[in-house]
């Protein structure tokens with residue numbers, strides 16, 4: 001049985017991952033409206049991955065005998081002026097999510113909850129990748145997004161992203 005505070009933190013994280021999906025779909029809405037369908041596609045896939053993360057944590061909680069509850073999902077509160085803005089907001093958001101995973105990990109460590117620590121190992125690694133992806137997007141936009149040809153090339157590159165279910169993750 002999980003300690004109550006750890007179960008609560010994980011349950012909150014389910015909501016945060018669903019919010020991440022919602023946020024990235026909002027980014028996709030912006031890019032679709034701007035005619036940048038490759039950027040929109042990239043974030044639609046990112047939203048699918050975030051939903052996977054939510055389902056993985058939900059499944060872990062259920063398997064631990066925890067009653068999962070859902071909160072309201074916050075309205076994405078972002079207005080964008082340039083195609084760079086969502087990329088920077090995405091990097092900041094991933095840094096925040098990493099800090100939440102680390103908080104849960106620290107709580108599990110404090111409680112000697114080795115099972116949850118092992119479960120979260122996948123998320124620690126995943127967050128490293130997510131932060132790197134978000135940082136790469138910002139850097140590429142800084143380097144190449146300054147003119148219409150560069151933006152077109154970036155849009156083409158992002159359009160090629162393929163969704164891969166997080167099957168290697170825990171407790172699907």
Ligand code: FEO
Nearest residue numbers: 017050053097130
């Ligand atoms: Fe589920 Fe992008 O963190």
